[in-house]
Amino acid sequence: MISCLGFRENMSAYIDDELNEVERLSFEEHIRDCRDCERELDEMTRIIGIYTSVPQLELPADFHAELHDKLLTVADRKAKKDSSIQKTKNFFFSKTFASIAAAALLIFLGGTFVRFGLFSSKMAADSAMAPAAKGMATEEADAEAEADSFSMAQAASEDAGESKADMSEPLHMDDGSAGDYNSAGDDAVGFRSIDNGSGTVEVDRSGTIEGRKAALSMAEMPKSEMFYNRMATITVTADELADVAEKVRLIAIENNGEEIEEAQQALSDTLKGAEEIAIQDNEAVSYSTVEQIPTQIVFVFSQTQYERFVNDLGDTLGAANIHMGAFVSEDMTDTVNSMIEESEQIGLQLQELQNKEKAGTDEIAMLKQLKEEIDGQVEMVRLGSDFVTVTLTINPK
Amino acid sequence: MGQNEQYLLKKAKAGDVAAFEELVENYQKKLFNLAYRIVGNPEDAADMVQEALIRIFRSIAKFKEQSSFSTWIYRITTNVCLDELRKRKNKKEFSLDQEIHGEDGDMKRQIKSDDILPDNAAEREELREIVNSAINSLPEDQRVVISLRDIQGLTYTEISQVLDCPEGTVKSRINRARNALKNVLSQKRELFFEEYVR
Numbered sequence: 001m002i003s004c005l006g007f008r009e010n011m012s013a014y015i016d017d018e019l020n021e022v023e024r025l026s027f028e029e030h031i032r033d034c035r036d037c038e039r040e041l042d043e044m045t046r047i048i049g050i051y052t053s054v055p056q057l058e059l060p061a062d063f064h065a066e067l068h069d070k071l072l073t074v075a076d077r078k079a080k081k082d083s084s085i086q087k088t089k090n091f092f093f094s095k096t097f098a099s100i101a102a103a104a105l106l107i108f109l110g111g112t113f114v115r116f117g118l119f120s121s122k123m124a125a126d127s128a129m130a131p132a133a134k135g136m137a138t139e140e141a142d143a144e145a146e147a148d149s150f151s152m153a154q155a156a157s158e159d160a161g162e163s164k165a166d167m168s169e170p171l172h173m174d175d176g177s178a179g180d181y182n183s184a185g186d187d188a189v190g191f192r193s194i195d196n197g198s199g200t201v202e203v204d205r206s207g208t209i210e211g212r213k214a215a216l217s218m219a220e221m222p223k224s225e226m227f228y229n230r231m232a233t234i235t236v237t238a239d240e241l242a243d244v245a246e247k248v249r250l251i252a253i254e255n256n257g258e259e260i261e262e263a264q265q266a267l268s269d270t271l272k273g274a275e276e277i278a279i280q281d282n283e284a285v286s287y288s289t290v291e292q293i294p295t296q297i298v299f300v301f302s303q304t305q306y307e308r309f310v311n312d313l314g315d316t317l318g319a320a321n322i323h324m325g326a327f328v329s330e331d332m333t334d335t336v337n338s339m340i341e342e343s344e345q346i347g348l349q350l351q352e353l354q355n356k357e358k359a360g361t362d363e364i365a366m367l368k369q370l371k372e373e374i375d376g377q378v379e380m381v382r383l384g385s386d387f388v389t390v391t392l393t394i395n396p397k
Numbered sequence: 398m399g400q401n402e403q404y405l406l407k408k409a410k411a412g413d414v415a416a417f418e419e420l421v422e423n424y425q426k427k428l429f430n431l432a433y434r435i436v437g438n439p440e441d442a443a444d445m446v447q448e449a450l451i452r453i454f455r456s457i458a459k460f461k462e463q464s465s466f467s468t469w470i471y472r473i474t475t476n477v478c479l480d481e482l483r484k485r486k487n488k489k490e491f492s493l494d495q496e497i498h499g500e501d502g503d504m505k506r507q508i509k510s511d512d513i514l515p516d517n518a519a520e521r522e523e524l525r526e527i528v529n530s531a532i533n534s535l536p537e538d539q540r541v542v543i544s545l546r547d548i549q550g551l552t553y554t555e556i557s558q559v560l561d562c563p564e565g566t567v568k569s570r571i572n573r574a575r576n577a578l579k580n581v582l583s584q585k586r587e588l589f590f591e592e593y594v595r
Contacts, residue, residue, distance in 0.1 A: 013572070048547060054525045055525075074454060
C-alpha cells in the first residue's frame with residue numbers, strides 16, 4: 001500500500017503523462033478513493049495553468065542585428081584560424097606526449113632523471129606548454145564540452161607486447177617522483193625556448209628574461225593558469241592487453257576524452273633522445289630495451305569529464321587493477337606572460353617596420369604570422385582552465 | 398529534424414552564417430524565455446542567449462548528432478546561464494531588490510500589447526508580477542526544470558539529456574518546484590481567484 005505521500009511524489013509525473021502504465025493505473029485508482037489527493041491534483045493543475053498563462057517575452061528589437069554582427073566576426077576569425085590551428089594542435093600534442101613519455105622514461109632509466117638536469121628541465125619546459133593542448137581540446141570550450149562527444153580517438157598507442165616485470169615501477173608516479181617532475185618544471189623557469197623541430201614556431205628566447213620580468217611588472221597580472229597531469233597504470237594479464245586498451249578507449253570516448261595523436265612519432269623521438277643521453281653518460285641502456293614500453297595511451301579531458309572517466313574506468317575494469325598516480329600540476333602563468341611579452345615585442349618590431357618606407361613585405365608578413373600564432377597559443381592556454389591529461393599505462397602482469 | 402533543418406545544419410557546419418541564423422530562428426524566442434527564467438531579467442537573458450548562440454555556432458562543426466539539435470542547444474544555453482549565475486554569486490553584484498526592480502520596469506516594455514486583453518490588463522499585469530516573483534523565489538535548479546518542462550514543453554527524457562542527470566532527479570525536481578509554486582501562489586489566491594479558478 002503506497003501512502004498519500006508516495007502518490008504525491010508522482011503527481012507532476014502524472015500530470016505530465018510521464019508515469020508508466022502500472023504507476024498510472026495505481027495513481028488513478030488512488031485518486032478515486034482519496035479526496036485529499038484529488039483536491040491536491042486539481043490544485044496543482046490549476047497552478048500550472050496560472051503560471052503557464054503568462055505570455056512569453058518577445059526578443060529585444062536589436063537582438064537579430066546584434067547576433068548577426070557577432071556571428072560574422074566569429075566566422076571571419078574562424079576562417080583565419082583554421083589554417084594554422086591544425087599544425088599548432090599537432091605541435092602541442094606531440095610536445096605534451098613527448099614530455100610525459102620522456103619523464104616516465106627518464107625515471108625508468110633509473111636515477112638518470114636528476115643527473116640530466118638540462119634535459120629534464122627542457123622536457124618540463126616543453127610539458128609546460130601542454131595546457132595549450134588542453135586549450136585545443138576545449139577550444140570553443142564550454143559549448144564543445146557540452147556537445148555530443150567529439151570523438152577523435154585514433155589508435156596511437158605503443159603496444160610493445162611483453163614487458164619486463166620491473167617496468168611497472170617507474171610508472172607508479174606517486175608523490176615522490178611526481179615531486180621531482182614538478183620541481184624540474186620549476187627549474188625550467190627562464191629556459192623557455194619554443195622550438196618544435198617541425199618549423200611551426202621558431203623563437204629564440206635567450207636574453208629575453210629581463211624583458212619578461214619587465215613585462216611581468218608592467219602588464220596586468222593574469223589569473224594563474226594551471227594545468228594538471230596524471231599518470232595511471234592498469235594491470236592486466238598479457239592476453240587481455242588489447243582488449244583492455246580498446247575498453248579504455250571506449251570509456252574515454254564516452255567521456256569526451258581526446259586521445260593525443262602522434263603519440264607514436266613523439267615516442268620514437270623521445271626514445272632517440274633517451275638513447276643519446278644514455279650513450280653520453282655511458283649508461284648501458286640499449287635501444288632495444290627501451291622499445292619494450294608497455295601499452296601507453298594519453299588522453300585529454302576537461303576536469304568534470306575526467307572525474308567521470310576515472311569512475312567509469314573503475315567500474316568497468318575493477319578499481320583494484322588501477323593505480324592512480326599523483327596529480328602533477330603546473331602553473332602556466334609564467335609561460336603565458338612570457339608569450340604575451342613575446343607577442344608584444346613582435347608587435348613593436350612590426351610597428352617599426354611599417355613606419356619605415358622601404359620595409360620588406362616578406363618580413364612583415366612573417367612577423368605577423370608569428371604574432372598571430374603566439375596569440376593563438378596564449379588564447380588556447382587561457383581557454384582551457386580545467387584540463388587534465390591522463391597517461392594510462394597498461395601493464396601486463 | 399526535418400530535411401530542411403538537416404540541410405541548414407550541414408551548411409552551418411561549413412561556416413555559413415545565414416544558414417545558421419535560419420536554423421536557430423525558431424529557437425531564439427524559446428531560448429530567450431528559458432534564459433529569462435534562469436537569470437531573472439531580460440537584458441542578461443538576451444546577452445546569455447547571444448553568448449550561447451555564438452558558442453553553438455563555433456562548435457557546430459563538432460556536433461555529432463547523437464542527441465537532437467534542440468536538446469543540444471538547450472543544454473548549452475542552460476549551462477551558459479548557470480555559469481552566469483555562478484559568476485554573479487562570486488561577484489555579488491546584484492542584490493535581489495535591484496534584480497526584481499529592473500525586471501519589472503523592462504517587462505512592461507517587452508510584452509506585446511496585443512497579448513493583454515484591454516478589459517483585464519491590470520489584472521494580467523498583476524498576475525505576471527506575482528508569477529515572476531514566485532518563480533524567482535525558487536532555487537536555480539528548480540527554475541531550470543520548470544522552464545524546460547512548462548515553458549519549453551520538453552519531456553522528462555529530454556530534460557535529463559539537457560541537464561545530464563537521471564530522469565528520477567528530473568521528476569522529483571519538477572514536483573518539488575511545482576509544490577513550491579503552489580504554496581506561494583495559493584496564498585495569493587484572492588488576487589485572481591475569480592479570473593482563473595476552474
